[in-house]
Amino acid sequence: MDINIAFLAVSILKIVGIIAWIYGVVRALGHPSHWVKLAGIVGGFGIVQIALSVPIGGSPALSDFDSGLLFQACAMAMVSLGLNLIYGFNGQFSLGQWGFYGIGAYTAADITYRWTNGDAKGLVVVGLGCTLGAAMIFGIQRFLGRYQGVPVLSGFTLYLLGSVAVGAVATIVGYWLNPILSPLLGSPDAPGVLTRGFPLQVVYLLAVLLAGAFAAEVSFLFGLPVLTLGSDYFGIATLGFTIVVNTLMINSDTILPFPEMKGGRGMIGIPKLTTWFWAFSFLIAILVVMRNIIHSSTGRAIMSVREDETASKVMGIEVANYKLLSFVIGSFFAGVGGGVYAHFIGFLSPGTFDFLVGFNPLIIVVFGGLGSMTGTLAASFTWIFFLEGLLRVLLGQMGTEAPTWRFVLYPIALLLLMLLRPKGLLGTVEWGFLKTPLVRMRQREPVKTDTPSAGEKISVDQPG
Amino acid sequence: MEVSPSARQGAPRARRPGKRLAWIGQGLLLLIAVAAVVLLAHDFTQNPSLFIQIIISGLQLGFVYALIALGYTMVYGIVKLINFAHGDVFMVGSFVSFYAVTRFQLHVWPAAVFHNMPQMWVVFIGSTSVVLLSMVVCALMAVVIERAAYKPLRDAPRIAALITAIGVSFFLEFFGALSFVFSPRFIPYQRPFDVVTWYFNKGFYRVQPGQSLPDNSVTFSNIFLLIIGASILVQILLQFLVRHTKMGKAMRAASFDKPTARLMGINVDQVISFTFAVGAAFAGLGGVLYAIAYSSIWTQLGILPGLKAFVAAVLGGIGSIPGAFVGALIMGQAEALTMGYISTPMRDAVAFAILILVLLIRPTGIFGEPEKEKA
Numbered sequence: 001m002d003i004n005i006a007f008l009a010v011s012i013l014k015i016v017g018i019i020a021w022i023y024g025v026v027r028a029l030g031h032p033s034h035w036v037k038l039a040g041i042v043g044g045f046g047i048v049q050i051a052l053s054v055p056i057g058g059s060p061a062l063s064d065f066d067s068g069l070l071f072q073a074c075a076m077a078m079v080s081l082g083l084n085l086i087y088g089f090n091g092q093f094s095l096g097q098w099g100f101y102g103i104g105a106y107t108a109a110d111i112t113y114r115w116t117n118g119d120a121k122g123l124v125v126v127g128l129g130c131t132l133g134a135a136m137i138f139g140i141q142r143f144l145g146r147y148q149g150v151p152v153l154s155g156f157t158l159y160l161l162g163s164v165a166v167g168a169v170a171t172i173v174g175y176w177l178n179p180i181l182s183p184l185l186g187s188p189d190a191p192g193v194l195t196r197g198f199p200l201q202v203v204y205l206l207a208v209l210l211a212g213a214f215a216a217e218v219s220f221l222f223g224l225p226v227l228t229l230g231s232d233y234f235g236i237a238t239l240g241f242t243i244v245v246n247t248l249m250i251n252s253d254t255i256l257p258f259p260e261m262k263g264g265r266g267m268i269g270i271p272k273l274t275t276w277f278w279a280f281s282f283l284i285a286i287l288v289v290m291r292n293i294i295h296s297s298t299g300r301a302i303m304s305v306r307e308d309e310t311a312s313k314v315m316g317i318e319v320a321n322y323k324l325l326s327f328v329i330g331s332f333f334a335g336v337g338g339g340v341y342a343h344f345i346g347f348l349s350p351g352t353f354d355f356l357v358g359f360n361p362l363i364i365v366v367f368g369g370l371g372s373m374t375g376t377l378a379a380s381f382t383w384i385f386f387l388e389g390l391l392r393v394l395l396g397q398m399g400t401e402a403p404t405w406r407f408v409l410y411p412i413a414l415l416l417l418m419l420l421r422p423k424g425l426l427g428t429v430e431w432g433f434l435k436t437p438l439v440r441m442r443q444r445e446p447v448k449t450d451t452p453s454a455g456e457k458i459s460v461d462q463p464g
Numbered sequence: 465m466e467v468s469p470s471a472r473q474g475a476p477r478a479r480r481p482g483k484r485l486a487w488i489g490q491g492l493l494l495l496i497a498v499a500a501v502v503l504l505a506h507d508f509t510q511n512p513s514l515f516i517q518i519i520i521s522g523l524q525l526g527f528v529y530a531l532i533a534l535g536y537t538m539v540y541g542i543v544k545l546i547n548f549a550h551g552d553v554f555m556v557g558s559f560v561s562f563y564a565v566t567r568f569q570l571h572v573w574p575a576a577v578f579h580n581m582p583q584m585w586v587v588f589i590g591s592t593s594v595v596l597l598s599m600v601v602c603a604l605m606a607v608v609i610e611r612a613a614y615k616p617l618r619d620a621p622r623i624a625a626l627i628t629a630i631g632v633s634f635f636l637e638f639f640g641a642l643s644f645v646f647s648p649r650f651i652p653y654q655r656p657f658d659v660v661t662w663y664f665n666k667g668f669y670r671v672q673p674g675q676s677l678p679d680n681s682v683t684f685s686n687i688f689l690l691i692i693g694a695s696i697l698v699q700i701l702l703q704f705l706v707r708h709t710k711m712g713k714a715m716r717a718a719s720f721d722k723p724t725a726r727l728m729g730i731n732v733d734q735v736i737s738f739t740f741a742v743g744a745a746f747a748g749l750g751g752v753l754y755a756i757a758y759s760s761i762w763t764q765l766g767i768l769p770g771l772k773a774f775v776a777a778v779l780g781g782i783g784s785i786p787g788a789f790v791g792a793l794i795m796g797q798a799e800a801l802t803m804g805y806i807s808t809p810m811r812d813a814v815a816f817a818i819l820i821l822v823l824l825i826r827p828t829g830i831f832g833e834p835e836k837e838k839a
Contacts, residue, residue: 093623150482153489153824160492229823232546232626236774237823240816243768251809356764359630366627404648407638411631418628419616 004393011389014066018073018381021047023431026374029288030433045280052276067276068344069384074279075101075341077380078286080364081373082333085290087362088370089299090326091306093231096222096238098358099245100215100331104338106249106261108211109270109348113260115203116195116271117188120181123203123210125174129167130213136162137220156225163221204273208282208339215335216328223327227320242355249350266349274344282340286333290373291434293329302326303371363414369424374431493825507805513680518804519797524688524757526796527695531750532773533780533788534702535743541719541783542739544622548629549609551770552636553602553744557751558761559646560598562653570594571656591656595752602748603741610740615733633767640763653759661685691753698746699789705742706785715739719783768812772799775819781832790830794818 021044028040048070051061062070083097107126114122140158144150186192193199226237252261261267293299301322304312309319342348351357364383368375387406394402417425508515532554539547564570571590574581613632617625641648661671665681677683706712717725718735726732754769755761776795780787795815802814822829 093626144482144485146480147482147485148479151486151489153492154482154485154487155489157488157492225824226820229827231623233778233819233823233827235623235626236546236771237816237820239771240812240819243771244813244816247809247812251807255807255809356634359634362627362630401642404638404641407634408642411635411638414631415613415628415635418620418624418631419613422617422620422624 004395004397007392008389011385011392015382015385018385019378022374022377022381025284026434027432029284030431030435041284045277048280049276069388070276071274071279071344072341073381073384074283075337075344076361076364076384077283077377078337078340079334080361080368080376080380081286081290082330082337083361084330084365084368084371084373084376085293085302085326085333086330088365088372088376089294089306090302090323091231092227092323092327093235094238094327094330095235095355095358095362096219096241097330097334097361098353098355099238099242100219100334101338101341101358101361102242102245102249102353103218104211104215104335105342105348105353106252106267106338107214107335108207108339109267109342110258110261111207111210112204112271112273112343113267113269115185115207116191116200117260118182118185118192118195119178120185121174121178123206124177124181125170126210126214127206128173129170130210130217132166132170133163133217134213136166137217152225152228156221159221159224163217200271200273204271204278204343208278208336208343211339212332212335215338216332219331220324220328223324223331227323227327239355242353242358246350246353246355249353261348264350266347266351268347270342270346270348272343272346274340279340279344282336286336287373287377287434290329290333294373298322298325306371363410365424366414367417367425369426369428371428372424372426372430373434374429375424375426378426503805504801513682514804516682518800520682520684520688521804522797522800523793524691524796525800526793527691528750528754528757529769529773529776529795530695530789530792531698531746531753532769533777533792534698534785535747536770536774537777537780537782537785537788538715538739538743540777542715542736543614543618543625545614545625545629546774547740547743548626548770549632549636550743550747551766551768551773552633552640553606553609553766554747554751554754554770555640555761555763555766556605556636557598557602557748558653558755558765559640559751559763560601560748561594561656561752561755562651562761564594564597565656566654570597587657594656595749598748598752599745600748602744602751606740606744607737610737615736637763637767646763648763650760650762653755653761655756655759657686659685659687687753687757691757694749694753695789698749699785702742702746702785711735711738772812772815775815778819779822779829781829784829784831787829787831 025040025044028043029037031037031040048062052067052070053060079097079101082100083094086092086094086097111122111126114120137159140155140162144155144158181194184192184194186195194203222241226234226241229237248256249261250264252258253263294302301312301317302325304315304317305319305322312322313319360383364379365376367383368377368379390409391402391406394405398405532550535550535553536547539545539550569576571594572586573593574589575586609632613628614625617628640646661683662668662685663671663677663681663683665678671677671683704712706715714725714730714735715738717728717730718732722732725735751766754765772795773792776791777788778791779794780789780791795818798814798818799811802811806814826832
């Protein structure tokens with residue numbers, strides 16, 4: 001019992017450390033000097049890398065168990081940042097994020113699994129499919145741009161037919177190219193040129209990015225009809241999406257033609273390629289991309305949709321497009337997170353992508369604060385480490401029922417939060433780099449005009 | 465009079481009306497409809513008795529969904545909240561009846577009190593009291609949930625209430641899964657009465673134990689008849705309640721315009737609690753019937769039937785009681801036909817595909833009135 005309390009205390013200590021680490025990295029990134037930014041990134045990466053690998057007094061500061069939690073928290077942070085873009089910044093209540101996470105995980109895992117087993121079809125088909133798919137989407141968008149007020153169903157049908165055609169072309173090309181590429185790949189026993197060292201890392205990078213791209217294109221097709229619904233209908237439809245994706249995963253070897261995913265038994269033998277370098281790079285890249293989107297005119301349009309759809313329409317913002325844009329970008333982040341997760345854990349089971357677990361990103365976003373990237377980051381790490389610590393404490397008290405108790409406690413926390421502080425723990429607080437960049441705006445020269453402006457006139461007219 | 469090329473280039477080209485492309489979407493819908501009709505006709509001509517058997521199982525499912533969907537549609541009609549916990553109230557209903565039957569032998573209490581009562585009356589009164597107990601417990605629980613969790617958030621954004629509802633749903637599922645409450649396992653359900661099955665093959669016959677059925681016969685049981693009877697009875701009762709009582713009038717007024725209803729002297733909070741209680745009581749009844757029909761219960765039993773009943777309520781037009789009924793029957797059929805002819809795992813996918821299609825084609829549902837857009 002005492003040991004468990006100590007474990008919880010150590011967990012909380014680790015959480016404090018991680019939040020301090022996040023604060024440091026984010027502050028350094030927000031510094032005007034490029035050297036400080038670089039130092040912040042390298043230092044932030046290096047501290048954790050040392051804690052993970054260099055043994056201090058026999059064992060590294062972060063054990064294998066902790067590093068597992070750390071990677072999981074990184075993946076969770078990517079998924080939750082995506083959800084925060086969709087729900088926190090754009091106001092679309094989505095429960096489908098976990099489905100896109102699962103799609104990303106399975107896509108990336110399938111690409112590298114096939115690649116290391118001497119089969120190039122995964123990479124070629126998904127890569128070509130995503131590239132052609134993007135071209136198809138832009139082409140059809142240009143075509144539909146000539147018309148005004150196209151019915152959603154018609155647009156959806158066109159995109160659907162286009163995707164089917166692109167998928168067919170990509171599959172045919174994949175089967176045609178495979179015999180040419182497979183001699184270079186070798187077999188699991190005798191790895192070829194492209195399945196070792198640097199080329200394998202490139203394939204891993206491609207696989208994770210393609211996982212994001214695939215999730216994004218699926219989310220485009222799904223979001224196009226569904227985003228026209230009202231907020232809570234949208235929530236139920238996306239929940240349905242997660243359930244359907246999970247069903248397809250359970251039957252991936254019977255309904256879907258992917259015997260290597262092994263259906264409900266879980267996919268094994270995924271190469272464990274995610275290192276701390278990759279997890280950190282993806283997290284920072286996603287953070288930078290998201291921050292730059294939020295603080296651009298696109299981001300302001302996205303946020304205006306959350307505040308008032310009618311008013312944004314009046315201001316000339318195409319509400320449907322911005323909803324779709326944030327949904328697609330959020331799903332891209334989820335897909336990347338899935339790819340990172342799959343290659344760190346090495347084993348994918350449909351149980352991980354169950355829709356009940358899928359409420360976790362929602363709870364993280366709500367706890368961290370809707371529309372706060374800092375809050376989401378801190379909450380993702382806190383969530384994973386605190387729950388593990390709590391689980392250990394409960395295991396001492398409750399025995400095998402501890403996981404269930406955990407699920408009993410956190411709805412209560414959620415209810416209390418919703419009743420007492422509906423804006424989330426951090427509200428919309430942002431740190432350092434993630435804050436609105438006010439510096440440049442303050443430095444801007446005031447506009448000098450000869451004629452007195454309206455403001456001055458009013459000040460003259462004012463009495464006294 | 466020729467327009468110079470430069471002038472033609474300078475003027476922005478007028479965008480053509482998008483209505484011209486409507487045929488593409490309509491073509492897709494037509495294709496889906498034709499494919500469905502052709503496939504169903506093919507299946508029917510292949511094996512008519514199997515087809516009718518599937519329709520019967522779909523009816524059984526649909527009438528249970530109807531009982532749950534009533535609660536969804538009533539609550540949504542008044543407070544505009546998707547009551548996520550409704551499916552779990554349904555689960556609690558089935559568990560209450562399980563404990564009443566297995567632990568406390570409530571289904572045979574008339575035999576213990578009145579020693580020479582005929583067996584049929586004992587079964588009837590005993591089962592009815594089991595059902596009533598479940599309904600009362602569910603109604604009380606729903607009122608407590610409403611007062612504790614939803615009432616403080618009535619003026620908050622709708623999504624805050626929805627997240628709270630999800631939290632309540634989780635709490636019920638996992639609190640129920642603790643071993644001292646219910647249990648995390650699947651529990652075999654003991655029926656309060658015996659199952660009698662008939663088969664139809666050029667006339668109705670009762671199935672004797674151990675009898676092998678003749679070919680091309682269609683079976684149905686007394687559970688099927690019970691579910692249909694109870695569901696239709698509830699529908700009539702509810703119509704009477706909403707149309708012809710003072711409380712029903714207050715409910716309609718509150719769903720139409722809450723502030724004005726309050727000005728007219730209606731206690732809106734009381735009306736909302738009453739609505740939750742009535743919806744939960746019917747969900748409790750549905751839970752008992754579902755457990756009797758499928759004879760296996762666990763704590764996450766309510767999630768998917770709850771979601772499908774919500775889809776049914778949307779399909780029929782949310783806020784409309786006959787709509788929920790019709791929508792639930794369609795959902796039951798769709799699910800049974802999918803299970804019978806496509807594959808069992810895809811039953812959930814079909815439900816949500818129907819939701820998306822309905823919301824795209826006719827967002828107000830079959831019976832719903834066109835919604836006024838609030839600017």
